[in-house]
Amino acid sequence: MRCEWVRDRIDDYVDGELRRSEALLVRDHFESCPECELKAARLLRLLERVAGLPHRIEPTTDLWPSIARKLERRPLALPGGRRLLAVAAALLLAVAAVVVLRGNLGRPPRSALGTSRPVTVLVPGTALAEVASAEASFGDARDRLLAVLQTRPGALQPQTVATVQKNLRVIDHAISQITAALEQDPNNVDLAHQLVASYQLEISLLERATMTPVEL
Amino acid sequence: MRRVTTVLITFLLVAGTSWAQQKINETRAASPDGIVEIHNLAGSVDVVGWSKAEVEVTGMLGKGAERLAIDSSGKRTVIRVVLPRHAHNVDGSELTVHVPEGSRVEVETVSADVSAAGLSGKLDLESVSGDVSITGTPSQIECSSVSGTIKTETTAGNTSLETVSGKIKVARADGELSATSVSGSIAIEGGSITGGRLSTTSGTIRCEAAPTGSDSLKLKSLSGSVTLVVPKNLAADFELSTFSGNIHNEIGPKAERTSKYAPGRRAQFSTGAGGPHIEINSFSGTIELLTK
Numbered sequence: 001m002r003c004e005w006v007r008d009r010i011d012d013y014v015d016g017e018l019r020r021s022e023a024l025l026v027r028d029h030f031e032s033c034p035e036c037e038l039k040a041a042r043l044l045r046l047l048e049r050v051a052g053l054p055h056r057i058e059p060t061t062d063l064w065p066s067i068a069r070k071l072e073r074r075p076l077a078l079p080g081g082r083r084l085l086a087v088a089a090a091l092l093l094a095v096a097a098v099v100v101l102r103g104n105l106g107r108p109p110r111s112a113l114g115t116s117r118p119v120t121v122l123v124p125g126t127a128l129a130e131v132a133s134a135e136a137s138f139g140d141a142r143d144r145l146l147a148v149l150q151t152r153p154g155a156l157q158p159q160t161v162a163t164v165q166k167n168l169r170v171i172d173h174a175i176s177q178i179t180a181a182l183e184q185d186p187n188n189v190d191l192a193h194q195l196v197a198s199y200q201l202e203i204s205l206l207e208r209a210t211m212t213p214v215e216l
Numbered sequence: 217m218r219r220v221t222t223v224l225i226t227f228l229l230v231a232g233t234s235w236a237q238q239k240i241n242e243t244r245a246a247s248p249d250g251i252v253e254i255h256n257l258a259g260s261v262d263v264v265g266w267s268k269a270e271v272e273v274t275g276m277l278g279k280g281a282e283r284l285a286i287d288s289s290g291k292r293t294v295i296r297v298v299l300p301r302h303a304h305n306v307d308g309s310e311l312t313v314h315v316p317e318g319s320r321v322e323v324e325t326v327s328a329d330v331s332a333a334g335l336s337g338k339l340d341l342e343s344v345s346g347d348v349s350i351t352g353t354p355s356q357i358e359c360s361s362v363s364g365t366i367k368t369e370t371t372a373g374n375t376s377l378e379t380v381s382g383k384i385k386v387a388r389a390d391g392e393l394s395a396t397s398v399s400g401s402i403a404i405e406g407g408s409i410t411g412g413r414l415s416t417t418s419g420t421i422r423c424e425a426a427p428t429g430s431d432s433l434k435l436k437s438l439s440g441s442v443t444l445v446v447p448k449n450l451a452a453d454f455e456l457s458t459f460s461g462n463i464h465n466e467i468g469p470k471a472e473r474t475s476k477y478a479p480g481r482r483a484q485f486s487t488g489a490g491g492p493h494i495e496i497n498s499f500s501g502t503i504e505l506l507t508k
Contacts, residue, residue, distance in 0.1 A: 002431065003374065003392075004413075035356070035374060157258075160326050163345040167362050167380040167398075174398045174417035177438055181499045185459050191499065194417065194438065201398065205362060205380065208344070 003029075006036045014044045138199045145206040156209065164209050171202045237307070238277040240284050246271040248316040249337065250291035257297065257326040259308025265317030265334035265352065271295070272314040278307030329364070347382075365400075370407070389425040401440075409433055411492070416440045420501075424508070427452055432493040442496050443504040451488025456505060457481070457497045464504045 006029045012018045013026045030037035156164075178195045182188065246252065248269050254261055259278055271293050277284055282298045297309045308328060315321060315335070322340040323330050329346040332339055338356040341348050343364050350357060350368040359366050360378040367385045368377070377384050377395045384395045389407035397419045404414070404423040411431025414421050417438045424445040427433045435442045446452070446467070456463050456471060460479040463471035467487060474480035496503050 035358070157327075160344060163327075163363050170381045170399050174438075177417060181438060181459070185499070188459070188499075190436065190497065191438070194415075198398070198417070201380065208362075 003033060003036055006033070007039065010036070010040050010043060014040055138203065141203050142206060145203065145210050148210045149206070160209075164205060167205060168202065171198055171205065174198050175202075237279055238281070239275075240277055240311070241272075241274050242284065242286055243270055243272045244286055244288055244293060245269060246288070246293050246316055246319070247291040249318045249320075250293060250316065251320045251322065252313070252315045253292065253294045253322045253324075254311070254313055255294075255296040255324050256309055256311055256328050257299070258306075258328050259297075259310045260329045260346075261323050261325060261331070262312045263321050263323065263330075263332045263335065264312065264314050265319070265336065266314045267317060268314070269316055270314070271316075274312045274314075275310045278309040280306035281309055284309075375412075383419075386425075392431065393425075426450065427492045427494055429492060432495060435494075435496045436498070437501045438499045439501050440498070441502040441504070442498055443506065444494070444496060445506045445508055448507045449488070451486075451491040453486045453490045453493045454484065454505065455493070455495045455497075456483045456503050458501070458503055459499045461498045461500050462502045464502065464506075466504075466506050468505070 006026050009018055009022060009026055013023060018026065026036075026040075030040065175195065175198045178191055178198060182191050182195065185191065246269055252263075252271055254263065271286075273284065273286065273295055277297065280300070282300045285294075285296045285298050287294045287296075293315075295311070295313060297311070299306050317335055318337050319335065320337040320340070321332060321335060323332075323342065325343045325346050327345045328343065329348070330341050330343055331349040331351075332341065332354070333351045335352050335354050337354060339350065339354045339359065341350075341357075341359045343361040345363045346361060347364040348359055348361050348366045350359070350366075351370075353370055353372055356373040357368065357371060357375040357377070359368070359376070361382045362379065363381045364379070365383045365385065366377050366379060367387075368375075369387045371386055371389045371391060371393050373391050375389075375391065375393045375395075377386070377393075379397045379400045381399045382397065383400045384397055384402045386393070386395070386404045387406065389404050389409050391410055393404070393409050393412040393414070395402045395404070395412075395414045396416070398417045399419050400416070401419045402414050402416060402421045402423075404425045407425045408428045409423070409425045410429030411427075411433055413434045413436070414423060415434070415436040418440050419437070420440045420442070421435050421437055422443045422445075423435060426447050427450065435444060441461075448467075450467075454468060456465065457474070458471075458481050461481075463481050463483060465471060465483055468483055468485040471481040471483040474482050496505065
């Protein structure tokens with residue numbers, strides 16, 4: 001079995017949302033592929049870590065104020081009618097793509113750029129609920145990680161903080177680009193995936209900063 | 217008074233020594249196929265494979281670093297530069313670590329550059345801003361740097377390289393390759409790829425490795441240009457598409473408009489008897505399919 005097929009399903013696997021038959025295939029694959037197994041374990045650890053974080057931490061110091069300000073300036077649910085619609089459409093399509101992939105054990109749907117888009121059957125109520133849930137999860141995870149950072153005064157050198165800030169800006173810019181692209185091509189599943197991946201990357205970068213041992 | 221001065225000078229010399237760089241030279245027995253884990257936040261980490269069943273750490277501990285900790289348990293050796301809590305002005309530590317060549321090596325740094333050479337086991341290298349350089353033929357590579365450059369001489373097996381803004385450069389690919397960057401460029405200069413995915417948001421992608429095998433190869437960028445250079449006689453199935461970019465295709469039919477009203481272009485064709493499925497797409501970046 002190809003790793004790609006398994007990795008497309010790892011999120012659902014760790015969430016316990018895979019169909020039993022698929023979950024068994026994934027588990028079988030882990031026995032012969034430590035890499036995929038490690039990815040699943042890491043994801044599980046991240047989810048446990050995020051879930052285990054306190055819901056509210058009063059920061060003792062004003063650490064990372066610029067990061068926090070910057071992120072607060074860009075709410076995850078983007079403002080503005082068209083923008084919000086584009087993001088909602090993207091996330092909806094990402095969820096839809098997962099729905100399609102769940103029903104298709106073969107190759108994942110090919111590029112939706114240009115033409116020949118896969119036919120996606122959406123269940124509006126369910127998918128929309130998942131979209132809202134996905135958006136909320138990213139926002140929640142980000143807020144919690146920022147709260148953790150605020151509890152670690154002096155943990156990172158100014159250069160490291162600058163690197164993290166710079167790269168958060170890079171990801172922000174990428175999210176803006178993808179969102180703008182989605183406004184032009186709202187049915188593009190690849191872009192939807194890329195948008196979700198960018199959010200995940202942002203979370204991953206923040207998570208890495210929180211897990212970095214004390215530098216000074 | 218003279219005695220007091222002598223004592224004071226002696227004290228200052230001793231104190232000065234402890235805050236200066238400290239030379240390191242430590243050796244531990246290690247399994248030929250064990251795991252070596254290295255943590256050094258700043259400075260450099262050079263890992264070199266050798267034929268001895270030993271781990272040797274040489275180099276300099278940075279000024280202000282507390283100590284070098286080496287812990288062995290079973291097949292795992294953990295090397296860590298320990299810094300004092302709430303210390304300031306700690307310099308980076310420069311470590312050269314010789315390990316058995318078949319070791320699995322895991323390195324984690326923040327700003328320290330990392331190099332690995334002469335290793336045949338799996339490499340798992342992570343840095344925030346350090347550059348990563350790999351030579352030799354490791355069995356598998358998993359490497360990420362947020363803003364540093366990742367350079368590898370070869371890839372093998374299943375390789376995964378990831379950056380946010382750093383560049384990725386592979387001199388000779390071999391096997392399945394996944395390379396991802398947001399704004400950094402990806403350059404695969406030669407070799408062969410049995411499948412995988414190269415993707416960026418705004419970084420350019422240039423791949424000169426020959427696609428082989430039956431798995432699909434995907435090259436995707438939002439706004440960066442994507443160039444694939446293939447041998448003239450390559451047999452493969454191609455699917456090129458862009459929403460608003462251009463397609464320059466040297467080996468197949470001219471790309472067609474996807475719609476009378478939209479700017480998209482697309483080309484789908486096979487060469488020879490067909491073969492690996494190669495998918496290239498961009499949103500606004502230029503796509504080039506060239507021959508060597």
